[in-house]
Each structure stands twice: as structure tokens, then as C-alpha cells.
Amino acid sequence: MNLINKVNSAAALPLREYLQHHLPESMLPTAFVELRQIPRLPNGKVDRAALPTIDFQQYSDPEHYVAPRTTTEQQLAYIWQQTLRVPQVGIHDNFFALGGDSITSIQVAARANQAGIRLTARQLFEQPTIAQLAHGVAITDQRNLLDEIVLDPAINPLGLAPYHEHMPQSILLTGATGFLGPYLLAELLTQTSAHIYCVVRAADETQAFAKIRQQLEHANRWEPAFASRLIVMLGDLSLPQLGMTAADWQMLAQTIDRIYHNGAVVNLAHSYAQLKASNVQATIDLLRLASQVKLKSMHFSSTTSVFPANTAATVRYEQELPSTPDGLITGYAQTKWVAEHLLLQARARGIPINCYRPGRIGWDTQTGQWNRGDGLYRLLQGCLQLGRAPLVDRLAEITPVAYVAQAMVALSLQPSGQGQTYHLVNQQHIAWNQLINWMQELGYPIEQVDLDQWMLQLQRQTKDVPNTSLQSLLTLAQAAVNGPHAEQAYDQTAMQAALAATEVMLPTLDRTSLQQWLAQLRF
DSSP states (O other), X not given: OEEOTTOOHHHXXXXXXXXXXXXXXXXXXXXXXXXXXXXXXXXXXXXXXXXXXXXXGGGSOGGGXXXXXXXXXXXXXXXXXXXXXXXXXXXXXXXXXXXXOHHHHHHHHHHHHHTTOOOOHHHHHHSOBHHHHHHHHHHHHHHHHHHHOOOOTTOOOTTSOOOOOOOOSEEXXXXXXXXXXXXXXXXXXXXOOOEEEEEEOOSSHHXXXXXXXXXXXXXXXXXXXXXXXXXXXXXXXXXXXGGOOHHHHHHHHHHOSEEEEOOOOOOTTSOHHHHHIIIIIHHHHHHHHHTSSSOOEEEEEOOGGGSOOOSSOOEEOTTOOOSSOTTXXXXXXXXXXXXXXXHHHHHHTTOOEEEEEEOSEEOOTTTOOOOTTOHHHHHHHHXXXXXXXXXXXXXXXXXXXXXXXXXXXXXXXXXXXXXXXXXXXXXXXXXXXXXXXXXXXXXXXXXXXXXXXXXXXXXXXXXXXXXXXXXXXXXXXXXXXXXXXXXXXXXXXXXXXHHTTSOOOOOOOOHHHHHHHHHHOOO
């Protein structure tokens, strides 16, 4: 602790920067405390017991608090909170003003690296705010990601017989136990007569089949006749060759006609490094499978998140893919961006590949089932818990899950629709306030209030009554408020042309379909 006369925490920062260039790290002060005079004992020595206790939280800046916006900022904020034992960290709060020192900087760097964020203790001294650190990490990550988009030259169908479009007899499907997966599986079983090989992580085949059936039943899609055409393959996307034995891999290479790669780890809090094995390496392995023994077509579930969120409205075209990962703030989006670039290279080498980019996959309009990890789901759920919702002028893009699955399979079976990228989004956006009005009309006690008032109540409630769901809501709300507000428009020219001859129709999302979701909602 150092005595500074009439110097507040903000004014002390230039002093800290000066001392960084003149003192070793171990001698840098943790905090600057203003005292009118130094308390002394009768013998003239400093009375240490009379020195004030330092409340490091006062060194944060509540008036200018900015919540973490990106995955990296959120991870770093959590690490700082745990290490420094402070309840809240804004992206512009100074690490040392919050009580950080050379010892805790080492602890933070170690925890960050465990979370997949490459960071050194020295960087904390050079970039002492989360905003500065995250910016530096993002630049490094972007450079590294550009090195990731080089496909192994050995993945090449040279020497194989050309691929001829035909009704598939044997299909490999990943991600059958996720949210979209059961709907996609049901459509493949309904629209084709193929046997479906499903990659499932389980202890044995009995458990794997039970998981598949349970998910189909949960989606109200199970039919007894499906059982004879379902073949489970024990595997794990995070392992080489999806965790399969060499014999199983060779059997698939000889048997499969098509690959539907729908599996991925969708965790918006994980970094690219944490997701790479499951989301990128698994894609590379499947491209290798597609070009072994006989040429196979591949159908890849991507996301509109391969485009960065902008503050200005932009039209995103189906055959467009950003050349750099600038602005992709989640590790998940980065993995999909890398995977798509690798798929483009494989397509150029002759592997027939379709990419499907859904937007926000919403509830099943028949059953009300919705992915409980979806951000909008959690926001609406939290507003019901709170009894209040913010009055904001925002639009939500929601595409029903069953429609996404129907469209993907129909597009994949169109002979003229191969080697394309399709946007599977609902162009009829729903206003946030309309969603809340529907809830009110259905009898749910929810009041709309000014955004600032709602945020204040949410912050107070999460502080007074610990509630994991509401704390998660606070993080989501802060990210939404601080994030870009412009709505993106997605070109669907190729999709509309390919679906014109089919009977696939986008259902209308209305109060009745929302009621289906509300009826099965659990807190």
C-alpha cells in the first residue's frame, strides 16, 4: 500500500504506468490509498493496525461499467472475479486497481490458459483491463485461425469414380442426439429408404440405441418401423476418426453413400482451442472418409454465425464466406468458419458438398419443444421468473426446428441442388415486444418496463437472492445490450429455387405456437 495525498483511483493509473517502467513487478503497489495523515504510535512508528482496510471493489467504476460482450471477455471476467474475490468486473476495470498483484497475475494467466486463452502474466501488466487483453487475444487468435484453414492435400478424390446423384442407400449421421438431430434423422428415415448409421457417444450399443429412440420420442417423431433401419456406431467427435475402430471406419468407407455432419459442440463460452477437436478435426476426418474407397457426398450443418455481427444492416449472400475471422466473437462461430473454409477447398477438389446455415433454430410448432440452451429461450424464461420484461425495439429471427430439418433433407435430395450453400432462416422476424404481448394475452403475469429499470431490478435480485438461472440471464442481457443492434438480411436465392418444386413450407410462428412452448416450459 502506498500513501498518495489527494489522488483518487483514476488519477493513480498514470502513476502506476510510470512505476511499471521504473520498478520490478514484485515491487509494484497493489493499491493507492488517500490518507490525510499517517497514523502513528507514541514512539513515532507507523500504527499499522490503524491503517484503513482496502475495499478493492471501490476501485471498479460502477458509473462507467461495461459488461463483458464476447466469449473471451466473459471468461476473463469470471477468472478475475474468482481470483480477486470481487462480485463484478467490467471490461474497463483495472486489474491492479481491483487488488491484482504479481502473484495473482500468475494465477490469472494459469487459469486463462486452462480455459484455452493464451495469456502471460506480463500481458496483465502491459494490458491491465479485460478489454485490452481480449483485444490482444483476438488479434492473436485471428492470425492463428488463418493458419487453420489449410486442408491436408491428401484429402482428395483423385482416382475414385465420379459421384453420381442417386437416392442414398446408406447414410452416416452425426449429432442425432442433439436438438436438431432427431428431426433430421426422422426426415432422413421418412424421405429415403436408406439405412442410417448414427454416431453416438455411449457405453455400449444398447445404450446408444436407447438414446436415439428417447430423443425421437421426445420430439414426437418415433415410429416402430424405424428400428430396422437404424444402426448405431459408438463414437466420439472429439477423438481421431470419431473414436471408431479401424474396422468400423473401413466398413463405413466401403458402405456409406452420404454423410450428414450435424454434430458439434455448441458451447458459446468455450474457446476455439477447446472446440477444435469436436468441431473442426471431426469435419476433417469426415472429409477424409468422403474421399476414401468411393466418393461420397457430404452435407454440413453450419450457422449464420460465420458472419460477424455488425452495427449496420448488411445483406449476407449464400455463396459468400468472410475471408478473415474478424468480428467472430465466439469459439463456436470460429470453428464453423474454419470448417466451412476447409469444406470449400474440398469442394474445389471434387468432393460434392452442401452447407446449410440455419439462423436461430426455434421451437417445434407442434410440440413446443425448444433447445433449453438457446439464448432467446433463456431470456424469455428469465423474464417469466422475474415477472418483468424490458420494453425494447428489437426483432428476433426464429426458424422452427422441424422446418430446418425438412428443408435440409429436401435440398440434399435435389439433383440440381448440389455443391451449394443455403441459408435456412425465417425472413419474417418477430418483434420482442410482440412475444411479450403474446405471453400477456395467454395469461402470464409479466410486466414490461423501461430497459434500465429492468436491468437494475435484475442486478438487485441476482445479488440478493443467488439464482443460477437469473445470473445467466443477467449475463445474456448485458451482452445483448452492449452488442450490435442491426438486423442482418440473408439472401436465400439458391434455397428458394431448389425448394420451389417441393412441398416444404415455412410454418407461421404465432401466439398459438408460442403457447405450445409455454405449456412445456420448466423452471
